[in-house]
Amino acid sequence: MSSTTILPLDYFYILLGLTLSIISLMSYRDKGNSKRMATGSFWALYAVVFLIGDRLLPLVVGIIVVAMALIAGLGGVSLGKYGQFTQEERRSSALKLGNRLLYPALIIPFTTMIGSVVFQKTKIGGMFLLDQKNFTLVSLGIGCILALIAACRFTQSTPVQAMREARRLIDSMGWAVVLPHMLAVLGLLFMDAGVGKAVANVTTTYIPMDSRFIAVAVYCLGMAVFTMIMGNAFASFPVMAGGVGIPILIGAFHGNPAIIASIGMFSGYCGTLMTPMAANFNIVPAALLDLPDKNGVIKVQFLTALPLLTVNIFLMYYLMNAF
């Protein structure tokens, strides 16, 4: 795999592993953090996962995961001291540097975009430039490195300072940083254990679907609710399409498959807006924006998601047999 790519994703695992190692060391040495040993160990364990995770026995990684969950669950990931500038210092710095502060931040999305659109299939000497399975992430990684170089130049600062700042942000998010990763694992385990089949079985066994409107509603609401449970519409689509969409809406009611599929998936996205299980969209931003209520983003999304879900049901009901 990595022999056919100049820039495999593995390089960025190592980069992140090294960053986390430094953050862990800084945490161990931070006398301003009342739980510095626990905090340092938490990030050290995560660093190990990225540095040598693929060479460890899965059982060992499993134990690491449980250990991290225990540290986080018992409140072991805590805040330290970061030597921040005061607001006055930041404001005068902003006035001095102006838009030069903005450009490095914009380098990240634009490099990611150009990398994944323009250089996706680029080959040098018979080897792909970007990891073919993860070209967006590799482009993002390159964007971050370019942005860091630009930022250090403009602010006359150092990569070490960037590590300190990364620690400040990562600590301010705390356990929320690893929640999406842990949830992805839970999703895989749910699938292994047959949770999907069980939910589909309950839905289709106990709800009569002889009216077309009820069938549409069950399918759309089912997509939303199941997505709320699994945290991911991709996981619920096979279940709900297989249980209701294909046999009943397409089979019995002769609905247009493109409409059933498309609006069904969007109903799932309405569910994504309403669940803490979609942590990277809902919980992580709350942490990133320093909201005291970790469900703050979900709460404001409810009033967009519920009307849209209703609209979806009616769109599907009226469109599915019209085209």
Add this chain to the structure above:
Amino acid sequence: MQTAVNLWPLIGVAVIIVGFILRQNPVMVVIIAAIITGLAAAMPIEKILISLGTGFIKTRNLPLILLLPLGVIGLLERYGLKEQSQILIAKIKSATSGRLLIVYLFVRELTAALGLVSLGGHPQMVRPLIAPMAEGATENRYGTIPDKLLYKIRAMSAATDNVGLFFGEDIFVAFGAIVLMQTIMRGSGIEVNPLHMAMWGIPTAICAFCIHAFRLSRLDVEIERELGSQKVTNNIATVAIEGDNA
């Protein structure tokens, strides 16, 4: 055709729901749910740990998008990136939090529909640029924002990124969801043209824009109702501009 489906793994779902309702630490809840689900599916504890470990390595790419930009964003924040975002927005006199977020919603949804999903995101766009601008627009008009309203403006900034992304990307033909839907349909012997699926996403995408844009305009109304009486003459943002011109 009736095969017995094991309903015991649903206990894992119950653990998740109860855990979140009781506001226990989510990481802890997730791991406990994973272990209970595994036990309910009659997996021995060693197999559960192996399954956790394998899954954790398999999904290592997930945290990269959040963690890699943090160093640069943090460094720029130290030198005043958020403050600069607010200075910029203060220059646009007609800017309000709601209007700014409606523009962002439009751009985010449209670029996502063209497949440019990486032109946004919470760590690289919302935290350093969009949320500070949305706050700055209100601060510039009314002065200090009470905490409750401030948090609402921030939460709406994050929500706007999500809504724009979700309901834009599904109109893009080459997006993973379309491929997934095609595969599942094909598995049941139904051929669907990806272009048709993308096209039938458009009505919902338009409705999503209208509903969320309406809510953002209500946000402006709410801000005006709460802070309308405390219009400012002199605040930090305008001082900053004067300093800029000097």
